[in-house]
Amino acid sequence: MVIFHESFGILRTNCYLIRNETEVIIVDPGQNATEWVLKHITDKAIGILNTHGHYDHVFSNFALQQHFHVPIIIHEDDAYLLSNDDFNVNLPKSSPDISFTQDSDIYLGGFAFKGIHLPGHSHGTSIYDFGDFILSGDFVMDRTVGRYNLPTSDKEKQYRSLQKYFDIYSNRNNASHIKVYSGHGAPFSLEESLETVQKWLSFF
């Protein structure tokens, strides 16, 4: 698998393209991401994956779905955000084709990965675990965690999600070799993310 990314908008939100030999998944296409995605997809696009529903991660969902006719995947608890322009950014509305309600194994073309629900930053915030790497969205970033003081956030849920992440991953083998790709900033290792999460747990 090959991962390719670029960041977009004033929040510099990372959009990822995840490739196997013949297929591509588009992850979190934010503002102005469409042109870049179209330019870099030479294989078959098979889906649009959203880590959560904030506009800077989903802004180009609509344009890309119009172009590729592929499903949009997001946790059910953030589905409402795809059609709510709460931040007044003239969000082009989209709607999910696949919304999962609990931690799920997701199969898309030749890809198999796990969607893990970690609410707090938003009610539907989820990460996607591909085994060799993890897409963490705004749940955990380079030495920090996602904000949990937004109108769409919940501090109590964030605390429980940080604990859940630590419980799931603290015994994972090879944590220093598994890469975590987040919604903003550079990638880091699973091991580093566990240190970050542990540090933030101590602040609650």
Ligand SMILES: [Zn+2]
């Ligand atoms: Zn966000």
